[in-house]
Amino acid sequence: MWRILLIPPRPPYDAGAFKLQVNFPPEYPFKPPSLTLNTPIYHPNIDQKGNICLPILQYDNWKQAATITNVLQAFIFMLCNPEPDRSLRHEIANEFIVNKEKFMKQAEEFTRKNAEKLP
Template sequence: MASSSRRLKKELTDIQSSDSRTFCCVEFDESNLLHWTGLLVPDKEPYNKGAFKVAIDFPVEYPFKPPKITFLTKIYHPNVDEKGQVCLPIISPDNWKPATKTEQVMNALLGLITEPEPDHPLRADLAEEFTKDRKKFNKTAEDYTKKYAMKRPDGY
């Protein structure tokens, strides 16, 4: 745990001091650095009308095992299931590399949100709609964002 705590403290400092516009407002409990929450702030339609709260849970074996990401804000997206679980290749056990940093994971997550992968869905119905009727998908995703997403932080 000591090595994972050192690494997580460094990554947290790096994220907080970076000018990244991807992931902000990171919160954590000083007694448990293995659980973070923060806001993912997409800049492309249909998700750019709000911010999405996500939880990042790091295993005790981090960085040798990948973190788990869960959307706490509802999102209309083919690669995020109804429970907020996300299918993100960079954190799959087969693809995970200990050198991968949390900020890289969040950038990959933002990429997936703004460019869905309908060929690898967790919600087949949304993947089909995304592929066959993009206009309808975008309208529903934007409506969901307006209804469920959090207010974007000032300056975003």
């Protein structure tokens, strides 16, 4: 298991740091690792328990040649580019689609209130 302190590169999440846990199954790299975000976040693809919807980690999509760097890059890309079609939190996904400005403001405020302080 790895524990990572992630600082997203751009708004609305760059105002804080996020604790990410990476669990490697015994069958890794033949089975994908799992990611859990241990810091609350306002994001359509991450639920309140920290479960993450990331296609690269789905069993049918996993390629054993994928590296943990590929996984983390995909996670950061998804974090900065929400995918409302793959949402775990439909109300936030709808807000992102209907009123992106409001979503950005809500996400930034939530980050300032709930994320880890920047090192």
